[in-house]
Amino acid sequence: MAEKIRYYLEQQIPELQDLQKKKLFNQKEITMIMRRRTDFEHRINGRGSKPNDFLKYIQFEMILDKLRKKRLIRFKDLIDIKGTTISDYAGQRRIFFIFERGVNKYPKSMELWSGYLKYAKKNGSIKIIYETYSKLLQLQPRNINVWLSAAKYEFEKNKNIKSSRDLFKRCLRFNNDSIEVWNEFIKFELNYLSKLLIRRKLFGLISERQQIEDLSKNELNTQENIISINNEELNDELNQLPELNLSTLGTIETNPVLRGDLILTLYDVGLSTILKKTVDNNIKQDRFNKMFSFSYGIIQIIDQFEIMDRNYLLNHIIKRLIDEYPMELKIIILNLTLNLRYLKKSNDDEFVQNLQNSIKGYHAWFAKEKDNDLKMKVKLEFIKYLTDNYISNDDDDETTKLLKLLIKKI
Template sequence: MAGVPEKARYYLERAVPQLREFEAKSIFSPDEIRSLVRKRTDFEHLVLSPGNKPADWLNYVAWEKSLESLRTKRCRRLEVRTSSKHTGQGRVFGILERAVTRHPGNLDLWKEYLTYARDMKATKRYRKVMTRALRMHPAKPELWVIAGRRSAASGDMQAARGFFMRGARFCTRDATVWLEYARCEMEWLEKMDTRKGKKGGAEKAIKEQAVHSDDEIKLGGDDSDDDVDENGQLVLPDVDDSATKKVFDFDTTKTLESNPALDGAIPIAIFDIARKQGFFNATVAERFYELFANFTKVSTQSKIVQHALDTMVELYPNDSATCYCYIRQPLINVDPNAPSFPRALREALARLKSSLDTTTNKPQLAEKTASWMEGILSSEDLDSGIRTVLEYTHRTLPKP
């Protein structure tokens, strides 16, 4: 079995043609070439040693990327048009491939590999690496989120839903995948609303939602017993099951033609199924609520937010998270300088007074409310009367 020096020599010799090009085209001086050879030799001995760490590989990749960046700048300045960038990219890909083979359990290496493939627009390699990473780490929510958001960004919502739904099956310890799935769907609804005023936009959006929709969440009624496991928890349908009933069939599509945002059904379904999972609690529900509240341009936002709040009131009526969401609801999408803000603030303060009497954690509710008020008070052009009311309320909040 070859030792570390022999292995290092093998990989270093593969870079000789590139070094000869550097010298022949005067991209780097002889002294610079000798210096980078020494540096590359040190890295090769380091990463090939028995005690190498993932950080050593990441440092090696960072150095090779910086070298490639310097080569590109030199070629541009010297007007060298025949120097290929593929050689440098190939070396980086080769190092990353060796890195994930040596440390398959390290998530940072897989993320670096995926990021580089994305940045280099190496689509085929990206797909292969992502597939390997997900097979190696099916319980890591970060990878499912990266895969889902990548597909959504490229306009392939069917593939994005497939990734998120598979991730939701594997990642059952926290709500990361569920929250990002809901965020992705809200972003898609926002895009659909933008298309609403354009000619043919609604029809195109509906068509995109209707095609290959057998990998979407089923939107059954509240009394439906479909997709319930032995513990009584709702589960997601198998995206590979061709017999699964389509959510948006022909009749449904016709019914929704006047509403390209699909009435917010999918985010609501994600929230409803998430509430049946073991990780769901008042804090998770609040995160869903905040997520929905941030999408001010979605036409059905108020309906989705109200649904989340109704669920919180039903499950955790006096929890500080529920009370805080209840207090803030009148002010969602209301600008502090808008004429409607004083009336909305009056309603919010009335809710604050009643909630402080009923909540199970008054100090926590006061802390959340104080943080929210400080954000409004930081506005320099806030009306003086509103500022006075908020400052007084802030001072009179219960102290921990």
């Protein structure tokens, strides 16, 4: 161990000599730096070392490098040496080296891995970022947070849509029963589609040629860097997924992908997978709770994307729910209030028409239903929904009067 420590310390001599030559640190400070580094090296190489020892070592080096940069700016006119020298990059290189030694010794320490990635991203070290994600995902393939972090990095920083999708699919190979992963995957696809539609609307990109040019500028589908992990066969449920890199050319009216059919496919496969993994699958209530919880979570995600045809997407989800559980109060209310969900109270004809259609739908359901207890529960919930969302004590306009009249008829 002593020889290893001596070797590491000897490698630092040229850097320290350069710092002293530039007059950024004096002899006394150089001696102190060597003493601290020697102490840290003994700590991290000892048998009783902990991940926190590496983190403290890294923190010391970061503070030291920050001080070097500040002095370099302050004394730049007094430094005779021009150009880049060893002390300009040795600090960053050493920090990466300590991180690498730390994660190799403690591969389960997420604090070390997280710090490593954060530092690499801060310094724009693309190669290290990709290598770190790849190693971490191979070591911890069931760590959902790592997969989501990698997919987010590809989408938001690199604009690499294909790579981000691939990461979600690989994540589902190991975590296909995770509601969080399915939610994030669907949110990612909605995010991508909404940004695409907003951009096309804003710049008037109508022709396919314009759209292709826009995609080439705004999506970097390069494979120079790729977060890789050993391939494994897809689960049976995931084999139902279509090829996700489908064409996004055209309009909502002409292209089902832009309308959201891919999102609905992801929802269907995700729901089937999660229900299959339900522990007490024979218990009807447990199965309903899982189904409703997952479905309503997706509905709340869809709520956030105004540019999408949200009624179209929700209609598919609610139909799936009501086909299987036609007597559940929560689902009935969702169905009866669907065409009001995104409608704000106003005095225009559209609001009044949708309101009347919704109430007509309620009356049609009420006339057909034979369970009196359920009818009473639905009646109370439906009135509560209308009152909570559209009636205020301060309002006394014509629409409010009409709404109150309609509620009385209910």
